Amino acid sequence: MDVRKRRVLEVIIDDYIATAEPVGSRTLVRKYGLGVSPATIRNEMADLEELGFLEQPHTSAGRIPSDKGYRFYVDEIMRPAILDNFERERIRHAYQMRAREVHWFIHQTARLVSELTQYPSLVVAPPLEQATLSELSFLLLGPDAVLMVLRTSAGMVENQTLMVPDEFDAEKLAVLAQDFTREFRGVNIRELKDRILDPLQGDINRYQELWQLALKWVTGRDGDEDKVSLAGPLNILNYPEFHDVEKVRRVLGFLEKETAVALVSRYFREGVQVVIGAESSLDDIQDCSFVTATYHVGGNVVGHLLVLGPKRMHYNRVTSIVEAVSEELSRALQS
Amino acid sequence: MDVRKRRVLEVIIDDYIATAEPVGSRTLVRKYGLGVSPATIRNEMADLEELGFLEQPHTSAGRIPSDKGYRFYVDEIMRPAILDNFERERIRHAYQMRAREVHWFIHQTARLVSELTQYPSLVVAPPLEQATLSELSFLLLGPDAVLMVLRTSAGMVENQTLMVPDEFDAEKLAVLAQDFTREFRGVNIRELKDRILDPLQGDINRYQELWQLALKWVTGRDGDEDKVSLAGPLNILNYPEFHDVEKVRRVLGFLEKETAVALVSRYFREGVQVVIGAESSLDDIQDCSFVTATYHVGGNVVGHLLVLGPKRMHYNRVTSIVEAVSEELSRALQS
DNA sequence: ATTTAGCACTCTACACCTGAGAGTGCTAAT
DNA sequence: ATTAGCACTCTCAGGTGTAGAGTGCTAAAT
Numbered sequence: 001m002d003v004r005k006r007r008v009l010e011v012i013i014d015d016y017i018a019t020a021e022p023v024g025s026r027t028l029v030r031k032y033g034l035g036v037s038p039a040t041i042r043n044e045m046a047d048l049e050e051l052g053f054l055e056q057p058h059t060s061a062g063r064i065p066s067d068k069g070y071r072f073y074v075d076e077i078m079r080p081a082i083l084d085n086f087e088r089e090r091i092r093h094a095y096q097m098r099a100r101e102v103h104w105f106i107h108q109t110a111r112l113v114s115e116l117t118q119y120p121s122l123v124v125a126p127p128l129e130q131a132t133l134s135e136l137s138f139l140l141l142g143p144d145a146v147l148m149v150l151r152t153s154a155g156m157v158e159n160q161t162l163m164v165p166d167e168f169d170a171e172k173l174a175v176l177a178q179d180f181t182r183e184f185r186g187v188n189i190r191e192l193k194d195r196i197l198d199p200l201q202g203d204i205n206r207y208q209e210l211w212q213l214a215l216k217w218v219t220g221r222d223g224d225e226d227k228v229s230l231a232g233p234l235n236i237l238n239y240p241e242f243h244d245v246e247k248v249r250r251v252l253g254f255l256e257k258e259t260a261v262a263l264v265s266r267y268f269r270e271g272v273q274v275v276i277g278a279e280s281s282l283d284d285i286q287d288c289s290f291v292t293a294t295y296h297v298g299g300n301v302v303g304h305l306l307v308l309g310p311k312r313m314h315y316n317r318v319t320s321i322v323e324a325v326s327e328e329l330s331r332a333l334q335s
Numbered sequence: 336m337d338v339r340k341r342r343v344l345e346v347i348i349d350d351y352i353a354t355a356e357p358v359g360s361r362t363l364v365r366k367y368g369l370g371v372s373p374a375t376i377r378n379e380m381a382d383l384e385e386l387g388f389l390e391q392p393h394t395s396a397g398r399i400p401s402d403k404g405y406r407f408y409v410d411e412i413m414r415p416a417i418l419d420n421f422e423r424e425r426i427r428h429a430y431q432m433r434a435r436e437v438h439w440f441i442h443q444t445a446r447l448v449s450e451l452t453q454y455p456s457l458v459v460a461p462p463l464e465q466a467t468l469s470e471l472s473f474l475l476l477g478p479d480a481v482l483m484v485l486r487t488s489a490g491m492v493e494n495q496t497l498m499v500p501d502e503f504d505a506e507k508l509a510v511l512a513q514d515f516t517r518e519f520r521g522v523n524i525r526e527l528k529d530r531i532l533d534p535l536q537g538d539i540n541r542y543q544e545l546w547q548l549a550l551k552w553v554t555g556r557d558g559d560e561d562k563v564s565l566a567g568p569l570n571i572l573n574y575p576e577f578h579d580v581e582k583v584r585r586v587l588g589f590l591e592k593e594t595a596v597a598l599v600s601r602y603f604r605e606g607v608q609v610v611i612g613a614e615s616s617l618d619d620i621q622d623c624s625f626v627t628a629t630y631h632v633g634g635n636v637v638g639h640l641l642v643l644g645p646k647r648m649h650y651n652r653v654t655s656i657v658e659a660v661s662e663e664l665s666r667a668l669q670s
Numbered sequence: 671a672t673t674t675a676g677c678a679c680t681c682t683a684c685a686c687c688t689g690a691g692a693g694t695g696c697t698a699a700t
Numbered sequence: 701a702t703t704a705g706c707a708c709t710c711t712c713a714g715g716t717g718t719a720g721a722g723t724g725c726t727a728a729a730t
Contacts, residue, residue, distance in 0.1 A: 024693050039703050042694065060693045060710040101496055139472055139484055141492055147484060149474060157476055161436055161492050234591070237584045245580060249572045256569070359722050372674050377723065395681040395722045 001051075006077060007034070008044045009053055013065050013073045017312045020240050022062035067277040067311070070289070074274050074315050081317040083324060087116060091324050095332035102126065102156050106229040109305060109329055114232025116321045119309035120255055124264050125227045126302035131156065132188050136180050138173040146173065152189070154297045154333065228261055241287065241310045254284040255308065264304040267292045272319050272326075277311050287311055291318045293326040297333045336386070341412060342369070343379045344388055348400050348408045352647040355575050357397035402612040402646070405624070409609050409650050416651040418659060422451055426659050430667035437461065437491050441564040444640060444664055449567025451656045454644035455590055459599050460562045461637035466491065467523050471515045473508040481508065487524070489632045489668065563596055576622065576645045589619040590643065599639040602627045607654050607661075612646050622646055626653045628661040632668045 011032045015023045025038040025045060034041065045063055048054045053069035056062075065073065083091075094112050095105070106123040114121035131152035139147040141161060146168060149159040168176075184192060233252050236242045242251065254260055263282065267273050276289045290308045294301045305326060307318050346367045350358045360373040360380060369376065380398055383389045388404035391397075400408065418426075429447050430440070441458040449456035466487035474482040476496060481503060484494040503511075519527060568587050571577045577586065589595055598617065602608050611624045625643045629636045640661060642653050 022693090026693075037703050038693095039695095039705095040701085043702090046695075056694090058710055060691095060708085062693065137474055139474060141484075141486065142490070145492075147492065147494065149476075149482060151476065155477070157480075157482065157496050159482065159494060234584060234587055237580055243580050245572055245578050245583065248580065248583065249569060252569055357722090361722075373722095374674050374676095374724095375672085378673090381724080391723090393681055395679085395720095397722065 005044055005048060008041060009048055009065075009069060009073065010077050012045075012048075012054065012063060013069065013077075013312075016064055017314060020310075020312060022057055022064050024062035027062070065312075067279065070276045070311060070315075071279075074276070078316045081314075081320040083320060087321070088324070090116065091321075091328050094325075094328060102158060103229075105329065105333065106227075106303070107231075109325060110229040110231035113305060113307060113321060113325055114235060116325075117307050117309070117314070117318050118232075118235050118238065119307050119313065119318065120233045120235050121231050122255060122260055122264070122306045122308070123229045123231075124261055124304045124306075125229075126154070126156070126297070127227070130188075130300070130302060132186050133181070133184050133192065135185070137177050138168075140168065140170045140173055153186070154302070230255055236309070239310050241312075247287075250284040251288060251308070254282070259284075260306070264292055264306050268294075268301075268304075270294050270301055272323050274315060274319065289313050289315075291315070291322050293322040295326040295333070296330040302333075340379055340383060343376060344383055344400075344404060344408065345412050347380075347383075347389065347398060348404065348412075348647075351399055352649060355645075355647060357392055357399050359397035362397070400647070402614065405611045405646060405650075406614075409611070413651045416649075416655040418655060422656070423659070425451065426656075426663050429660075429663065437493060437562075438564075440664065440668065441562075441638070442566075444660060445564040445566035448640060448642060448656060448660055449570060451660075452642050452644070452649070452653050453567075453570050453573065454642050454648065454653065455568045455570050456566050456640065456642050457590060457595055457599070458564045458566075458640045459596055459638050460564075461489070461491070461632070462562075465523075465635070465637060467521050468516070468519050468527065470520070472512050473503075475503065475505045475508055488521070489637070491668075565590055571644070574645050576647075582622075585619040586623060586643070589617070594619075595641070599627055599641050603629075603636075603639075605629050605636055607658050609650060609654065624648050624650075626650070626657050628657040630661040630668070631665040637668075 008028070011028060011034070012023045015028065015031065025041040028034065028041055029036065029038050045054060048069075049056065049063065053066060053072060054063040055066045057064060090112065094108055102125045106125045110121045110123040113123070131154055134151040134153050134155075136151075137149045139149065141147050144163055146162050146164050147159060148162050149157065151157055233255055236248065236251060242248050259282070263280065267275060267280075272291065272293045274289065274291050278286055280290070285308065287310070288308055289311045290306055291313075292304055292306045295303050295305065305322060307313075307322055309318070343363070346363060346369070347358045350363065350366065360376040363369065363376055364371065364373050380389060383404075384391065384398065388401060388407060389398040390401045392399060425447065429443055437460045441460045445456045445458040448458070466489055469486040469488050469490075471486075472484045474484065476482050479498055481497050481499050482494060483497050484492065486492055568590055571583065571586060577583050594617070598615065602610060602615075607626065607628045609624065609626050613621055615625070620643065622645070623643055624646045625641055626648075627639055627641045630638050630640065640657060642648075642657060644653070
């Protein structure tokens with residue numbers, strides 16, 4: 001794998017990313033001034049094909065990169081993209097002037113990323129189970145409804161109205177909230193479930209129905225709607241590989257299902273990850289790539305974001321953007 | 336327009352709705368047992384075409400309904416669809432077991448409608464300006480954050496965290512909320528804006544910054560995200576008229592923009608409305624139809640829902656569903 | 671006066687063919 | 701090791717031909 005082969009592979013991939021057309025030897029030398037003749041490039045290309053980095057759609061088309069080719073490009077060749085000032089400012093100011101709602105953070109992030117990358121973007125909120133309780137409050141809304149407000153250690157606020165079977169007055173609720181907070185401050189929210197449902201818990205069980213309602217929200221799938229934010233799904237329509245409606249259906253369907261969330265959790269590792277084509281064994285997105293990143297609060301990974309695009313994705317731009325955004329998001333969450 | 340012509344038009348439209356293929360005279364008599372020969376039908380079809388109810392894509396294809404044809408069908412021919420028990424149960428139980436959040440109601444409605452109709456559905460929440468204030472509360476979240484909870488006359492609850500510049504303690508906030516509620520209970524929320532920003536308002540102006548933040552939410556576009564809920568956009572991919580990606584982009588793009596909301600407000604009239612093709616002068620959805628309905632609280636129209644589909648939409652099913660759902664929703668909101 | 675059989679006509683969809691163009695691989699010369 | 705030359709391959713766009721579906725018209729039948 002000498003330096004010229006690297007260079008040839010690089011320009012082939014660059015060109016294919018830009019045009020979505022198989023790349024031929026003639027075009028290549030003309031466009032990129034490689035200083036050798038097409039024939040030489042042809043030999044190089046034949047070698048690269050033998051090595052598994054390139055493929056031919058058919059005998060007399062140009063070459064396109066294989067998954068392995070993209071992989072090599074991502075790992076060894078590409079250099080990080082440099083974001084322009086406008087983009088950096090966008091990212092820097094994305095989280096100003098607004099309060100601590102998980103919902104808002106992930107929504108904002110998804111939009112930001114999809115607009116910068118021009119690919120669909122999915123952001124997964126920190127699972128509540130990872131947080132610990134900081135304070136619980138209730139606000140009486142009416143004879144049978146209560147607003148429950150939960151603050152977590154990370155300073156996040158979640159709230160939800162609950163229908164309650166009994167009548168609670170404001171005083172009772174205040175006591176209840178205080179008791180609860182005193183008892184469970186600092187407890188992991190996943191643990192809460194077991195502890196609260198423990199029938200030996202005595203006095204607190206008086207309000208079991210209320211707790212159960214609360215828990216259904218805290219631990220249940222109910223929150224899932226808010227737990228994931230998808231932005232820019234229609235961006236994929238801009239890329240010619242998605243001019244087939246069947247493909248569009250598969251990919252958008254994938255993004256709207258929980259599968260996508262499960263996927264993100266799978267590629268869980270910290271930092272920025274690139275997954276190319278068949279590397280993910282998900283049928284629906286066999287000819288897509290995606291980039292995932294994690295974001296953090298207090299040193300712990302709390303959530304993920306994902307950018308999905310065609311295999312000829314602008315890997316360097318996307319990784320740079322995703323990295324910058326996840327850093328900024330982590331910073332915003334920290335404060 | 337004798338009775339046979341009506342019948343012919345009816346079966347043509349039924350068939351075209353079912354198959355999306357131009358309908359020919361032979362097929363028609365075979366499939367629907369009309370008791371006359373194809374030649375007779377041809378004559379009828381020629382008449383119907385002359386009357387403007389049918390069109391020919393080209394000389395030797397069958398006929399397809401024109402906008403005017405659909406209009407006649409919707410207004411004069413079709414009978415309301417009868418929903419089966421399962422569907423009626425779905426609708427009846429859609430709003431049980433959950434509390435008073437606008438967000439949830441419209442989300443639930445949109446999903447319900449799109450699942451029942453198999454078309455994309457959009458639900459617009461009651462504009463806050465139409466509601467009047469019932470009670471305002473604050474909950475202190477931290478040194479610089481406050482949860483603002485607004486209850487409206489319709490019993491809806493909206494809340495939002497606000498970043499506040501000064502420090503407020505719980506007591507101050509309680510007083511503030513009480514003052515505010517006393518002062519403005521029953522006031523139309525749109526009016527609130529003018530009143531509050533009036534510099535003669537005296538004491539309350541001490542907390543002007545807080546009010547302004549609150550108002551930014553109440554009146555601003557910030558809430559818009561939550562004010563509209565779209566469900567089932569990918570349903571349109573199931574219909575052959577959307578096998579062209581350009582069309583898909585236009586239609587889905589339309590649904591995701593605020594244009595759609597403006598549109599719904601335009602077809603504001605109470606009850607169920609059907610708009611066919613070019614009747615809406617919106618380029619992006621020239622070859623779509625949509626059905627809108629209103630829902631109510633206390634006799635007032637408060638919000639809208641919309642179902643968008645191809646012109647050969649199942650008008651009778653959709654209108655029946657949309658009617659049943661909007662009634663149920665109104666009932667749920669009333670209670 | 672309607673209805674219908676018959677028939678000529680029209681138009682599309684599809685299969686097939688063809689030539690141009692782009693690209694390759696190989697070989698021989700540099 | 702590189703490159704010019706050339707024969708070869710494959711796609712794509714355009715053109716042709718045919719089968720099939722559907723129409724409109726006319727004249728006969730009811």
